[in-house]
Structures are given as C-alpha cells and as structure tokens.
Amino acid sequence: NENGEVDAAPESNESEYLSPVTVGGQSLNLDFDTGSADFWMFSSSMPLSQSQGHSTFNASKSSTWSVYKGASWEISYGDGSSASGTVGFDTVDIGGATVTSQAVELATGVSGSFTSDVNNDGLVGLGFSSINTIQPQQQKTFFENIMDDLEQPVFTADLEDNATGSYNFGTIDPSEYTGDIHFTAVDKSNGFWEFASDTYTVGGNKSQCQTCSPAIADTGTSLVLVDDDVAAAYYGQVSSAVYDSSQGGYTYNCTESLPTFGIAIGSDYTATLQGADITFAQIDSQTCFGGIQGNSGGGIQIMGDILLKQFFAVFDGGNETFGVAEK
Numbered sequence: 287n288e289n290g291e292v293d294a295a296p297e298s299n300e301s302e303y304l305s306p307v308t309v310g311g312q313s314l315n316l317d318f319d320t321g322s323a324d325f326w327m328f329s330s331s332m333p334l335s336q337s338q339g340h341s342t343f344n345a346s347k348s349s350t351w352s353v354y355k356g357a358s359w360e361i362s363y364g365d366g367s368s369a370s371g372t373v374g375f376d377t378v379d380i381g382g383a384t385v386t387s388q389a390v391e392l393a394t395g396v397s398g399s400f401t402s403d404v405n406n407d408g409l410v411g412l413g414f415s416s417i418n419t420i421q422p423q424q425q426k427t428f429f430e431n432i433m434d435d436l437e438q439p440v441f442t443a444d445l446e447d448n449a450t451g452s453y454n455f456g457t458i459d460p461s462e463y464t465g466d467i468h469f470t471a472v473d474k475s476n477g478f479w480e481f482a483s484d485t486y487t488v489g490g491n492k493s494q495c496q497t498c499s500p501a502i503a504d505t506g507t508s509l510v511l512v513d514d515d516v517a518a519a520y521y522g523q524v525s526s527a528v529y530d531s532s533q534g535g536y537t538y539n540c541t542e543s544l545p546t547f548g549i550a551i552g553s554d555y556t557a558t559l560q561g562a563d564i565t566f567a568q569i570d571s572q573t574c575f576g577g578i579q580g581n582s583g584g585g586i587q588i589m590g591d592i593l594l595k596q597f598f599a600v601f602d603g604g605n606e607t608f609g610v611a612e613k
C-alpha cells in the first residue's frame with residue numbers, strides 16, 4: 287500500500303498548519319486545505335518581488351516534470367486571497383504516500399497575503415476535484431489519485447494547539463484518539479467535506495439555529511465561521527463582547543471567562559469547545575479576538591482549525607463520511 291504520514295506544524299500565530307511535501311525531488315512546506323482542491327506551489331517563474339522568502343519549485347530542475355500544454359489555473363479564496371499560473375505533472379511524495387503523475391500548479395502570480403506569509407510555499411487541496419480550477423480540464427487531487435492504493439481510503443488530521451500534529455494517509459491510527467469516532471454523511475456536491483449541522487450549544491444550553499447552514503470541515507481556515515445568528519447568540523453571553531467592524535469581528539476583554547460552545551457534527555454528536563480554547567488572538571493589552579465569528583450570510587458554516595485542533599478528524603473518501611473523535 288501507499289500509506290503516508292507527515293507532520294503538521296502550526297505557524298507562529300496558529301493561522302495555518304504546514305507540512306513537508308516532495309515534488310520532483312524538491313521539498314516545500316505546504317498548507318493542507320480540505321476547503322479547496324488545487325495543488326499549487328510558489329515557483330521559480332514568479333517575480334522575485336512575490337516569491338521573496340519562500341521556497342520555490344523549479345520545474346527545469348525536475349527530471350520527472352512534464353508540462354500540461356495550454357493549461358492554466360486561477361483561484362480565489364474566501365478570505366479574498368488569490369493565485370494563478372500554469373500546470374504540469376510530477377511525482378508527489380507525502381510522507382511516503384506517492385503519486386507518480388499528480389497535476390501540480392505553478393504560481394506565476396499570488397496576492398499579497400500569500401507573499402507575506404513566508405512560511406507557506408503553497409497549498410495541497412484536499413477537497414473534491416469538482417472545484418479544481420485547472421482549465422481546460424479539471425484535475426484530481428492528491429487524495430483522489432492515491433485513495434485506491436491506500437490500506438484504507440481515508441486521511442486523518444491531528445492538528446494540535448501550539449504543537450506539531452500530523453496528517454495520515456491510508457490508516458486511522460488508534461494512538462491518535464480516544465473513545466468513538468463520530469461519523470456523519472458528507473455531501474460532496476459543492477466540492478467540500480460538507481455535512482448537516484442544525485443545532486449548537488452555548489454554555490451547555492442547546493439551541494436550533496434559524497438558518498442552519500450546512501457545515502464544512504476546513505483545515506485551511508483558521509476560524510470557526512458560523513451563521514450570524516449563532517455568533518450573535520454566543521457573544522450575547524459574553525458581557526464585554528462587541529462587534530468591532532474595524533477588527534472584522536467580535537472582540538472582548540481577555541480577562542473574561544468564555545462559555546463553552548458546541549456545534550452539531552451531523553445529527554448525533556456535538557463537538558464542544560471549552561471557553562479557554564475559543565480565543566484566536568490578543569489584539570492589544572486588554573482585547574481579544576474570538577475564534578468563533580459570523581459567516582456574513584455566506585450560507586455555509588466553516589469548521590476551521592479553532593475547532594479541528596481540539597479533535598481527531600477523519601476524512602473517509604470510501605464511505606464519503608467525516609468523523610471526529612476526542613483525543
């Protein structure tokens with residue numbers, strides 16, 4: 287089988303997790319993103335002004351590289367960032383799991399937030415290829431390419447709080463979790479690991495959300511972005527909380543103890559966050575920025591790293607299910 291395991295190292299501000307990937311013999315640190323489906327890297331064919339500080343992939347130095355003539359890609363993410371470029375095929379090795387002809391996208395241009403995030407050399411999209419942006423023909427993700435060669439058609443994410451975790455392809459390692467894994471059915475029609483999430487709890491009190499948008503498991507997003515009425519209900523229980531449009535979200539006094547927050551993972555499990563695990567950043571001597579924020583009516587609830595790092599997450603491409611376990 288083709289199983290593989292790599293570290294997932296948190297960036298300094300825990301805004302993302304980076305993992306070593308070898309492409310055509312060249313190693314880069316990439317952001318594994320279950321919320322998108324493009325595999326792209328900073329490349330030697332970018333202006334230095336954009337790639338300064340990054341590792342770049344140099345196709346001319348890879349003996350296994352082949353160009354996908356006439357193909358291109360262009361992606362924009364929910365946070366407004368974007369990237370675009372050209373396409374080829376090469377051998378990709380992630381912790382021993384190897385795909386010999388993976389569609390690999392080389393950036394010729396990226397937006398400012400990618401340039402300034404110098405530890406991030408690109409992304410491994412682990413969503414579904416129906417949202418891959420390669421033209422004229424969409425290409426499969428690394429996981430879709432390798433799934434049938436794995437011991438089990440799964441990958442797992444053990445993201446940690448201020449510590450290095452791991453991504454595992456092909457096995458569910460029992461040493462990485464405790465108790466049961468609570469699975470729910472995934473609807474892949476929007477290209478995401480999407481599932482129903484109709485209830486939430488604040489301080490242990492259960493409520494039904496008014497709109498109840500479906501949720502996605504998104505390792506590439508830092509925060510938990512819930513329906514706006516859910517965010518308002520949560521921060522309504524935090525006495526110093528205000529919505530600060532200059533910060534783009536709810537802030538509160540760092541000394542205030544926060545209530546727990548639970549979100550339904552399908553219909554029979556609620557993933558509960560402790561108040562102490564909900565703050566995302568301290569923005570000045572007294573003020574903190576919450577890790578739970580509204581989705582501005584976006585129509586999907588995004589379960590990002592603030593939640594995922596408190597659990598062991600299983601992405602099952604065989605059953606098309608998503609599961610979490612305590613750890």
Ligand SMILES: O=C(CN1CCCCC1)Nc1ccc2c(c1)OCO2
Nearest residue numbers: 319363364365366367409506507588
């Ligand atoms: O854009 C992302 C994640 N994205 C992953 C790839 C790197 C750049 C950041 N998440 C996101 C998704 C929806 C959003 C949002 C952010 O802000 C408002 O709505």
